[in-house]
Amino acid sequence: MKLPYTGQVLVKNITSDIGVLANMGFGEKVRYARKQLGLTQTQFAKVLGVSFATVNRWENNQVNPSSLAQRAFEEFCESSFISFPAE
Template identity: 60%
Template sequence: MGTKPFSEEVKAVRSALHLSQEELAHALGVSFATVNRWENEKTKPSKLAQRQFEQFCDDKRKQGELDDE
């Protein structure tokens, strides 16, 4: 994605979309704890989870809900 660390990307997208960690987790098909760990830099996403996040962001951009960073 961008040049920001993944944790900051997740926080920025979540903030821009006014989603809780739990709501984002549900949208991505991961647990709340997973999103929380990503944001707090406790873990890094798997390649599959990272692709899901990127696809989620692309979809939101196409829907006009998320601006390009």
């Protein structure tokens, strides 16, 4: 059921969003970046040059990335203008 438009606009609390982003683990950052780009895990894996299973395991916190993979992810985010607040 769709509610009628009342002319009011909801404003997100950006401060709370920043707090959530600053406390993200690696898997949450991977999911956040992927969703920002509108990619599936398979598509994101291809872009990063890893397997679907790797992205899936990162997002589900089953595996921690190697330092090389983590740096590659960070560089990808920088080049794609996806930033995370300083922790």
